[in-house]
Amino acid sequence: MIELLCRKMPLSSLLRGLLERCFAAERLEALFEAHAREQYTRDLLFSTVCDLLLSVVLRVYPSTHAAYQDRQQELNVSVVALYDKLKGIEVAVSAALVRETARDLSALLDALDCPPKPWLPGYAVRILDGNCLEASEKRLGVHQGLAAAALPGKSLVVLDPERRLLVEVVPCEDGHAQERSLLEAVLPTVQAGEVWIADRNFCTLGFLRGLRERQAAVVVRRHRSLPFGEQTPFAPAVGGEAGQRLFEQRIEVEGRTYRCVRIELPAPTRDGDTHLDVLTDLPDTVDAATVARLYRKRWTLETAFQHLEQHFASELNTLAYPRAALFGFCLALVAYNVFSVMRAALDSAHSEPVSKGVSSYYIAHEISATFRALLLLGEALDWQFLATCPPVQFAHWLRDVARNVRLDSLKKHGRGPKKPPQKKPYDPKQPHVSTYKLLRDQ
Structure with missing residues (x-):
């Protein structure tokens, strides 16, 4: 059977x-x-x-x-x-379930003898990001009479992008908790020889210090509140992917030297930023273009979250x-x-x-x-x-x-780039049309 x-x-x-x-x-x-x-x-x-x-x-x-x-x-x-x-x-039970099953599935990937292409030879890459569960239905007594959305929790998730495995999760019951407050629980999972990629919300002195103590490297966007001192001015621009211009300088954070790779943006962000500053303590053999490429691929975890939402009932409201x-x-x-x-x-x-x-x-x-x-x-x-x-x-x-x-x-069926939608004229005196007449008169 x-x-x-x-x-x-x-x-x-x-x-x-x-x-x-x-x-x-x-x-x-x-x-x-x-x-x-x-x-x-x-x-x-x-x-x-x-x-x-x-x-x-x-x-x-x-x-x-x-x-x-x-x-x-x-x-x-x-x-x-x-x-x-x-x-x-x-x-703790939910987190252990993810961690232990990911470990076993990783062993299965080794047995399948289908090695992934390394993102950065010599390093194990980890991507860190947060996820906030969507608001739940107001089914509890404490929800009655509230107009505000009820948040059931959030979590930090760690992705091994080479194997496409979500290897760690730090769940938090408080939907209002700041993601930074959960970083202390992430540090025990860090291993020597890893490089951690994260957005600026995780650029804290404690997290940088914890990675350094565990002999792991970092590629993280600099947060404007991070205290640092400039050691060198920005060097002349070098070319990156998609025609971007990259600048590099050395800075000091808590007595340790980092490289700051500035990525010029083709258009300002919604916050008005015209560039991104990415910190790394990877050796000089990893050039600025590689650092910029690693940070840009941070969106791999965001894509994983999209797949969770599209293909699974991942957030049961x-x-x-x-x-x-x-x-x-x-x-x-x-x-x-x-x-x-x-x-x-x-x-x-x-x-x-x-x-x-x-x-x-x-x-x-x-x-x-x-x-x-x-x-x-x-x-x-x-x-x-x-x-x-x-x-x-x-x-x-x-x-x-x-x-x-x-x-x-x-098989996938790819499509070309989307064209920007054109604003269509609307006549309030004719709110609907007959498809039959349109076909007849074409």
Whole structure:
């Protein structure tokens, strides 16, 4: 049966196998026991809650209640008990889920033997950015009578852009919290030999000092409030990509020398800035053009956030309690990582990389059309062997299934640059037209 499903529904089979690997019940219960401090298990297992809410994040079900209703007999608990469990899942558990599954998926990428192209040879690149969850529905008693939007939380997310994996998340229940206040929790994840790319909001003395102490480098836009001293004037301009002019000088921050790469902008930003100043402590062998290119590719993480919003139910505004909303967001991060491994499996199954020409939209569309049928047809026990097999053996299974994918049905269809819309004349005396008459009179 499983071989037939892998032939007829290869993308959903890849997803099902990877989910079995990441969300094996025994593994999830061990993770919960290791990181939960307040919550405990009575009737409803953490692995069961993960499985149910993940089906909502993947849009198999339109809502949490719809998923509960379909699996009510299996759960054998009330819907109130389910929501009580969700609202109590601690942020440390959610963060550990992302971190540990990303570590295992990274090992699978190694086993697939499809090494990524390094962004900066000799360094492991990390991109840091914040994400604020959209306002939730006002379902709680404390929301009644309020006109202001109710923010369920925010988080800092770390991307490994070479592997396309979201490797760390720092969730925060306070939707009003300043992103800078969460940086202290990011520093323990920093490893020697990494280069961290971030926007100016993360350009603080504490963060720069923490990276330096951990022997990591930085590429960050200078914040205007950062205290520094000039050591040299700006050198004559050099050429960058897209005809940009780049200037470079040396500055001192807390007794340490940094290079400041000034990037002239073709047009002022909405804040009126005509240039960007990017700080780095990378060695001089990494020239100004490379520093500017690394900073410009910081938007890779913003693109990942867009994919989360487009292809997954990453921000469930029906989950008003902060912990529940953040848990759903973290499940979406894991789902994004699973999709990255699926893309790598497609590359590994063919003689040349193919994932860049594959549309995420068509992948998500095919999975949404077939995944629920696969769940109904395939017994859960059929997939359990994938949870414990060695990474090399599992990578071999991924390649075999990926060869069944029809790439021509997933091909991207590029379009030219968008033309600026022209303002159309409007006649209030003729608010509508007849398409039939327009076609007749053309």
